[in-house]
Amino acid sequence: MKARVIVTLKNGVLDPQGKAIEGALxxxxxxxxxxxxxxxxxxxxxxxxxxxxxxxxxxxxxEKLLANTVIENYAIEIA
Structure with a gap:
């Protein structure tokens, strides 16, 4: 079975890498x-x-490894 886990920063958490990408674009x-x-x-x-x-x-x-749940959200998609 294949699955995809998407991890993103929670709203309100600063994202310096995102800002750098925004500037580069x-x-x-x-x-x-x-x-x-x-x-x-x-x-x-x-x-x-x-x-x-x-x-x-x-x-x-x-919860244990893939996401830092203090600052990140995750979504699971199962194919």
């Missing part, structure tokens, strides 16, 4: 960019076919 001539927030994507392949069990396991992975 402006410097490259992309004038319509008002804001950029960066994040992480993890593609995970799991054995088994139980989507509920997979979601529970992925949530545990996020």
């Amino acid at each position: 402006g410097g490259l001539g992309f004038d319509g960019v008002d804001s950029v927030r960066q994040g992480k994507v993890f593609d995970v392949e799991l054995g088994g076919a139980d989507k509920d069990a997979a979601r529970t396991e992925l949530e545990a992975m996020c």
Whole structure:
């Protein structure tokens, strides 16, 4: 089973890397960019076919390692 975990900074958390990307895009001539927030994507392949069990396991992975839940949110997509 394939899954994707998307980790993003919570609203209100400063994102200096996003600001740097925003500035670089402006410097490259992309004038319509008002804001950029960066994040992480993890593609995970799991054995088994139980989507509920997979979601529970992925949530545990996020809580323990993949996301810093103090400053980051995560979303899980299971294919």
